Amino acid sequence: MNIAILAHQATPAAPPPDRPRFMRLPQVMASTGLSKSGIYKYIKQGQFPRPVPLGGHYVAWLSSEIDAWMQSRISERNEA
Numbered sequence: 001m002n003i004a005i006l007a008h009q010a011t012p013a014a015p016p017p018d019r020p021r022f023m024r025l026p027q028v029m030a031s032t033g034l035s036k037s038g039i040y041k042y043i044k045q046g047q048f049p050r051p052v053p054l055g056g057h058y059v060a061w062l063s064s065e066i067d068a069w070m071q072s073r074i075s076e077r078n079e080a
Helices: 003-010 025-032 036-044 063-079
Strands: 052-055 058-062
Touching: 025 036, 025 063, 058 063
Parallel strands: none
Antiparallel strands: 052 058
16 A cells, blocks of 8 residues: 555544634643633633533533634733
8 A cells, every 4th residue: 555645544634624623722822821610610701612412421612712712812911
């Protein structure tokens, strides 16, 4: 078999840009710089996106909502 074909088959395709992408808590923490308690404090105050239940006790956040929250923080900083 051709090595190029094998390499192509092993590389997962990137998801379409309009497709929703979930982020688990460690990813949200790494992206935002917030701690777990900080994230849940802001959720309780209505200042952070709520997680999406995945079933059982698993939850995740939509990456688009986390990106929008971060952009709003940047906009607030720039307006001040």
